[in-house]
Amino acid sequence: MFKREPQLVSGIPEGFISAVNMDAYCCDSGKAMSSSSEDLEHYHETVLLEEAVHFMAPATGKVLVDGTLGGGGHTEKMLEAGAIVYGIDRDPEALAYAGRRLQRFGDRFIPVKGNFTDTQALLEQIGVFKVDGVLVDLGVSSRQFDEADRGFSFSKEGPLDMRMSDEGETAADIVNHWDEADLARIFWQYGEERSSRKIAKMICEERVSRPFTATTQLAERIEICSPRYGKKIHPATKVFQALRIEVNDELGSLRGLLDTAESFLAPGGRLCVISFHSLEDRMVKRFIKQTSAEEIDKKEWPAPRPNPEYFFKNISRKPIKAAEQEIKRNTRSRSAIMRVAERV
Ligand SMILES: C[S@@+](CC[C@H](N)C(=O)[O-])C[C@H]1O[C@@H](n2cnc3c(N)ncnc32)[C@H](O)[C@@H]1O
Structure with a gap:
């Protein structure tokens, strides 16, 4: 009774869907996709939109990655500012939806199916080796949460599924x-x-x-x-x-992204993470602390030594949180915490 519709079109290579074949992808996704304004509003309300886009600093010619494409809210703003954006999501339905919403940007928007933990490998598969920023807005989208048959909500009868993919x-x-x-x-x-x-x-x-x-x-x-x-x-x-x-191995996915970000971010490239619970935020905070110290010291050493993991500069000394106005409009933003680091 609760079985989910198959979402993938056979023949589409795992990991990469070009903008060209996106239409076929959408039509066969098993869901009638429409990009009406009503749909756009209800898919997901983007959190920390202005703040995240400010730190990602999109501009013409910049190549950015949105590791959690979702409804495409953050990506849309970055595309409007002229950037090229690779939008990764593990959920075929999100890719199909965002593909329709962002169609007008042509080949500046490249949807990629996969886990953001594999960002480096996914990019390399398509011949991209360095990018100017990566953003992740963790957790599930409102659409995923609200759809009873995804099984995320205990107040709606659905299958005990909870997979984002x-x-x-x-x-x-x-x-x-x-x-x-x-x-x-x-x-x-x-x-x-x-x-x-x-x-x-x-x-x-x-x-x-x-x-x-x-x-x-x-x-x-x-x-x-x-x-x-x-x-x-x-x-x-x-x-x-x-x-x-x-x-969804949420903590493992985040760990994988943090551990590889230094290799695919160009100098000056930004890593922006929006988390919603302390387990994730603690991991990000510790990671930034560890990788932004130029030197490390131990009691038994005669002098501090260079930190072999010095890859980042801490850009957000304090965690960035939603303003009162945003919290009033969107209660989900209450627990959002963003941290930003810049590749040195
Ligand atoms: C909070 S929503 C992102 C919303 C998006 N920023 C927007 O403004 O519309 C999170 C999305 O990331 C996806 N996601 C979560 N973890 C992921 C992972 N490890 N790899 C790829 N996608 C992931 C989910 O499927 C979901 O669509």
């Missing part, structure tokens, strides 16, 4: 097959869920007689196991966050 293990695979200890570990590590062990135990007991297949089924069982007792958020919120992070 059309491949890999689903949340149902994890919930129905993982060990109790591993479930408890991800609920704690990725969701900071205080009842992690109790919920993992409940899941392992219940799934014997009735495997978990639907979002609401899991949310209801969690609510019974770990009742609200005045909690501000739904008792399933943290478990759903943890499952989403695991299903």
Whole structure:
């Protein structure tokens, strides 16, 4: 009942979709795509738009990467300023949608299917070795979250899927097959869920007689196991966050991007990361600290030594957050934190 429509047209090479074949891609995507203004507004409201574009400094002739294309909000602004933009997304539906929205920019917009963790390899496949900036706006888009059949929301009945892409293990695979200890570990590590062990135990007991297949089924069982007792958020919120992070290897993807960014960014090229929870932001903050120190020192050394990982300059000394006005308009922007580093 919850099976997702196949999204990919056979014959399109994995990893790269040229602007030329984008139309065919859209038409066969299984969804009727329209670029009406109504559609554009509802796909996703871009966060920190002005701020991110300011730091990416788009201009004619600059080559930029949007690692999380989504609805194309950030990319559109960068294209309007004259840049060439490679828009990466792992979700074929996002690529199809943004492809339609950005069609007017012709071959200055190049959609790429893949994981931004592989940015370097994806670019090299198409003969690009250095770029002037990379932006990632992490997490899921409003469209992905709001579509019941993607399985991200515990308040909408849908399959327990949660994949941003059309491949890999689903949340149902994890919930129905993982060990109790591993479930408890991800609920704690990725969701900071205080009842992690109790919920993992409940899941392992219940799934014997009735495997978990639907979002609401899991949310209801969690609510019974770990009742609200005045909690501000739904008792399933943290478990759903943890499952989403695991299903999509969100932290691993970010790690991969950070570890390779120095090799594909040209000197002066910017790395902009917008994160939405402390696990991601902590990783970015530590990375910038580590790679922006010219020297490192240890107690046992007679003098400081040059840092072999000195690749970046910290551009955003303080984390950049949404202004009050934006938060009023778009509550999702409340938890957005942007950090920026520049390749030296
Ligand atoms: C928050 S939305 C981006 C919205 C976009 N900035 C805009 O203004 O419309 C995140 C998008 O990034 C994609 N995404 C998330 N993680 C990804 C990854 N590791 N690799 C490629 N795409 C990813 C999701 O599929 C989603 O479409």
